[in-house]
Amino acid sequence: MKTKIFFLAIIVAVFYSACKKPTPDNTNTVTPTGTIGFHLHTNIGNNEVDSLGEVYTTLDGRMMTLAFAQLFISEIELIKSDGTTYSVSGKKLLKTYDEEEYIVGDVPVGNYKSVRFKVGFNAADNALNPTATADSAILNNDQMWFEKTAQPDGYVFLNVQGTIDTSTTKSGNMISFSYQIGTTANATEVTLPNQNFSVIEKQLQYIHMIIDYGKIFQGVKLNDVNNMTVATPTDNTTANALQIVSNIPSMFRYEE
Amino acid sequence: MLCKSLAIFLQCSAMKNKWILFFPVLLLACTKPQQQITCSLPVTVSYSNDVQTIFNTQCATSGCHTGSSPTGNLNLSTGNSYAQLSKKGSGYIDTITPTNSLLYAQMNSSSSPMPPSGKLDDCKIQLVLKWLQQKARNN
Numbered sequence: 033m034k035t036k037i038f039f040l041a042i043i044v045a046v047f048y049s050a051c052k053k054p055t056p057d058n059t060n061t062v063t064p065t066g067t068i069g070f071h072l073h074t075n076i077g078n079n080e081v082d083s084l085g086e087v088y089t090t091l092d093g094r095m096m097t098l099a100f101a102q103l104f105i106s107e108i109e110l111i112k113s114d115g116t117t118y119s120v121s122g123k124k125l126l127k128t129y130d131e132e133e134y135i136v137g138d139v140p141v142g143n144y145k146s147v148r149f150k151v152g153f154n155a156a157d158n159a160l161n162p163t164a165t166a167d168s169a170i171l172n173n174d175q176m177w178f179e180k181t182a183q184p185d186g187y188v189f190l191n192v193q194g195t196i197d198t199s200t201t202k203s204g205n206m207i208s209f210s211y212q213i214g215t216t217a218n219a220t221e222v223t224l225p226n227q228n229f230s231v232i233e234k235q236l237q238y239i240h241m242i243i244d245y246g247k248i249f250q251g252v253k254l255n256d257v258n259n260m261t262v263a264t265p266t267d268n269t270t271a272n273a274l275q276i277v278s279n280i281p282s283m284f285r286y287e288e
Numbered sequence: 289m290l291c292k293s294l295a296i297f298l299q300c301s302a303m304k305n306k307w308i309l310f311f312p313v314l315l316l317a318c319t320k321p322q323q324q325i326t327c328s329l330p331v332t333v334s335y336s337n338d339v340q341t342i343f344n345t346q347c348a349t350s351g352c353h354t355g356s357s358p359t360g361n362l363n364l365s366t367g368n369s370y371a372q373l374s375k376k377g378s379g380y381i382d383t384i385t386p387t388n389s390l391l392y393a394q395m396n397s398s399s400s401p402m403p404p405s406g407k408l409d410d411c412k413i414q415l416v417l418k419w420l421q422q423k424a425r426n427n
Contacts, residue, residue, distance in 0.1 A: 069379075069388075069390075069393070071379060071390060073360075073361065080361040128377070130376060130377040131377040132377055132378050132379050133377070133378070133379020133382075133388075133390060135388065228399070229399045229400060230398055230399035232398045232399075235393075235396060235397070235398065236387065236388055236393040237393070237397060237399065237400075238390060238393055238394065238397075240360070287360055288359075
């Protein structure tokens with residue numbers, strides 16, 4: 033009987049060890065990740081811009097067209113539910129008017145409540161040679177340079193051109209505008225309001241946002257033709273340019 | 289496999305022993321639950337017959353992806369949906385990496401699935417994925 037019990041105990045021990053899940057090797061733990069993407073719509077007011085040159089109406093009832101609209105996004109951070117952040121290292125996006133899908137990268141699975149990023153670049157990124165590394169290749173775009181050649185002293189991070197009704201009566205006096213916003217000092221942080229989302233392992237989760245170019249004119253004196261152009265780093269220090277820069281965060285909202 | 293072999297061995301050698309009652313329990317402890325869903329998908333997915341049918345009942349409903357001001361500027365009603373999904377740069381369809389297609393990602397999203405009323409059943413989602421994998425043709 034004793035032998036039987038002993039034998040049984042041995043078998044159960046073997047059996048148990050076979051059933052046990054392997055203990056994770058703490059020295060080689062891999063954090064599970066999912067992928068985050070941005071889905072970015074180009075809007076004027078509540079209207080998505082389907083074609084350049086088409087007249088749309090801003091939220092305050094002013095007619096506007098776009099001829100060109102691009103901006104750079106960098107320093108993307110996801111804000112976790114507990115308030116801590118996860119930075120997507122080195123990622124830069126060039127949002128064009130008609131491209132909506134952008135893969136940001138792999139991030140740890142978990143619950144998040146918001147997203148934060150910069151429109152523009154920090155000093156280090158602004159000093160990059162646009163063709164030196166893969167990381168800076170996205171800067172190799174002369175539409176986003178102040179000069180005809182790349183300058184290691186700040187890129188244009190918001191280039192928007194078109195026409196806007198400048199009349200006080202909103203009667204359709206369409207005047208051209210052209211804003212090339214740049215410099216390290218003008219880089220602007222955008223934090224979206226809290227809206228919970230989860231990142232699931234091996235799944236792609238999009239964050240849907242609208243970029244409303246109609247918002248850049250908030251507080252801009254449209255009856256002054258001098259306010260219709262920002263073209264150089266020097267221009268970027270004027271009160272009008274700073275007003276436009278201060279409007280950048282309000283351009284972004286979640287898609288409902 | 290090891291667990292199964294041990295259980296059989298012990299059942300044979302200790303048939304008369306009351307301890308044998310424990311082994312089926314142990315065997316169950318070793319068995320992982322199987323949740324394999326088998327979907328009966330057509331060999332070739334038809335956009336008009338298969339995918340659009342899902343849109344018609346789940347997406348292009350009043351107040352959502354239909355009408356003159358559809359949600360997300362995306363009209364998924366018959367006659368409109370394919371052009372809207374195929375719009376350059378929209379990202380709704382990615383035939384190179386079908387699982388990156390916004391259409392699929394949104395249906396498959398755990399935190400904000402489309403439709404918002406609740407995630408579609410897995411077979412419908414697999415049907416859409418198969419259509420994307422078959423190059424998302426307007427067939």
